[in-house]
Amino acid sequence: MTRLFGTDGVRGLANKKLTATMALRLGSAAAxxxxxxxxxxxxxxxxxxxxxxxxxxxxxxxxLSAGMAGRGVDVLRVGVLPTPAVAYLTDFYGADLGVVISASHNPMPDNGIKFFSKGGHKLPDHVEDEIEAAMETVPEEGPTGHGIGRIIEEAPDAKQAYLDHLARSMPRSLEGIKVVVDCANGAASDVAPAAYAAAGAEVVAIHNRPNAYNINDNAGSTHIGQVRDAVLEHGADIGLSHDGDADRCLAVDAQGNVVDGDQIMAILALAMKENGELRKSTLVATVMSNLGLRLAMDQAGIKIATTNVGDRYVLEELNKFGYSLGGEQSGHIVLPDYATTGDGTLTGLALMSRMAETGLSLQSLASAMKVLPQVLINVPVSNKAIIETHPEVVAAIEFAEHELGQEGRVLLRPSGTEELFRVMVEAKEQETARRIAGALAAVVSKV
Incomplete structure (x- = not known):
């Protein structure tokens, strides 16, 4: 039986896979x-x-609110806000749980439901499994009279409380920095420009007029060309691009070069090490992070703790060992001293703070890491379970690794949501990476 919860909550096509009836049951079970x-x-x-x-x-x-109120929970609706804002407000209000309804960078017809426990922390797998099981056992009838929960339709101080938190977390003045921010017509359309302006930056906001239908539509971090064009048009120092729920951030320098999550992590790791803030001199990254990040961190005397793909696994590693920085190539950056989950707006503030602190351009800061060519091929397969141990695949991987030596890397892993196997190859030269990845993908497709 397929597990309801995926790598980041429950997600699917709204009103088909993810219906109001399911949301009602989920709310009741979670409560x-x-x-x-x-x-x-x-x-x-x-x-x-x-x-x-x-x-x-x-x-x-x-x-979802009705489901929780029906189990005797008071529901505080904070409206349209980024995922990390809801995580923060769960702790700020002393709530017992938090819920975000968002499909992040997915197109508008999709949606998702993700939960936070007390304190604003993502749920471990076993708690999600308990909620899923409870969906079948929670009785339809609940408390009556005074036992029914209230639904409070708005929290007027919620947005400002989150903005105040961001300002306290990254207090350095950004005066003199001109930033273009692509809000993806999403949850950060108000708060991201407001946070950057409050810090002193000159802000040009694009895709910041959501109309319920245009979220992520040729905008945001999955369409990085939009912010790049705007940076060049406005002569900005930096461009920042968020996704629909603003838990991730990608950047563009003044010359229009993309600065991805790996490069952002390199910049912040070096800054934190210099300032004595990088605990245990360790950065947490996933298996998909570029080999160039590992080489740059080796040179700086910074260790990398590696996790599976998914910011929840990065968070688990950070919390387990008390590290102070982690993230993903996709732009999910976690600063656990300030946030319990990835926060794109906080990441943007931290990146610009480093520019203000050093007086260096983003291009100069990003040059600390050389991005090695990386080729990723998604191969449709009929049975993901047999791929990694199949003799022909094992032999092909060994041959590729021997050819690359210490100057490249091979990674094969199954998709978590589709019948696909992902073949990733890094090498010093783009053509080498493309050739070897193609050869591996051909072997995988025949199995």
């Missing part, structure tokens, strides 16, 4: 599981609910 400790007390549990601006979020938020 039951995450508020157990209150059943023997008189204190009513509280949930914070936020969403991105896509049209289906209105419907899903109403259903």
């Amino acid at each position: 039951e599981v995450l508020t157990k400790e209150h059943r023997s007390t008189k204190r009513r549990p509280v949930a914070v609910v936020g969403r991105d601006p896509r049209v289906s979020g209105e419907m899903l938020a109403a259903a």
Whole structure:
């Protein structure tokens, strides 16, 4: 049986896979599981609910809130705010759980539901499994009269509380820096430009007029060319591009060169090491991070702790060992001293703070890491389970690794959501990476 929860909550086509009925049941089950400790007390549990601006979020938020209120939970609706803002506000309001209704960088017809526990932390797998199981066992009838939860339709101080938190976290003045920010017509359309302006930057905002239908539509971090063109047009020092729920950030320098999550991590890791803030001199990154990041960190005396792909695994490693920086190539950057999850706006502030601190351009800062050519091929397969151990695949990997030696890397891994196997090759030369990746993909496709 397929697990309901994926790598980042429950996600699917809204009103087909992800229906209002499912949201109602999810809300009821999550309330039951995450508020157990209150059943023997008189204190009513509280949930914070936020969403991105896509049209289906209105419907899903109403259903999910009803499900939680029906189990005796007071629901505080904070409206359209980034995922990391909801995580922060879950802790700020002392709530027992938080919920974000968003499909992140996915197109508008999709949506998703992800939960935070008390303190604004993502749920471990076993708690998600408990919620999924509870969807089948929670009774339809619930408390009555005074036992029914309230739904508070707006929290007027929520947006400002989050902006104040960002300002405290990154207090350095950004005066003199001109930034273009692509808000993806998403959840950060208000708060990202406001946060950067409050720090002193000159802000040019694009794709910051959501209308319920245009989220991620040729905008945001999956369409980085939009912010690059705007940086060149406006003569900006830096461009920042967020996704629909603003938990990630990619950048563009003044010359229009893309600065991805690996390069952002390199910049921040070097800054934090210099300032004595990089605990255990360790950066947490995933297996997909570029080999160039590892070489740059080796040269700087910084260790890399490697995790599986997914910011939840980065978070687990950070929390388990007390590290202070981690992230993904996609732009999910986690600074656990300031946030319990990836925060794109916080990342943008940290990156510009480093520019202000050093007086260096983003291009100069990013040059600390040389990005090696990386080729990724998604290969459709009929059975992901047999690929990695198949003799022909094993032999092909060994041959490729021997050819690359210490100047490249091979990674094969199954997709977490589709019947695909991802073949990734890095090498000093683009043509070498392309040739070897193509050869490996051909072997995989025949298995």
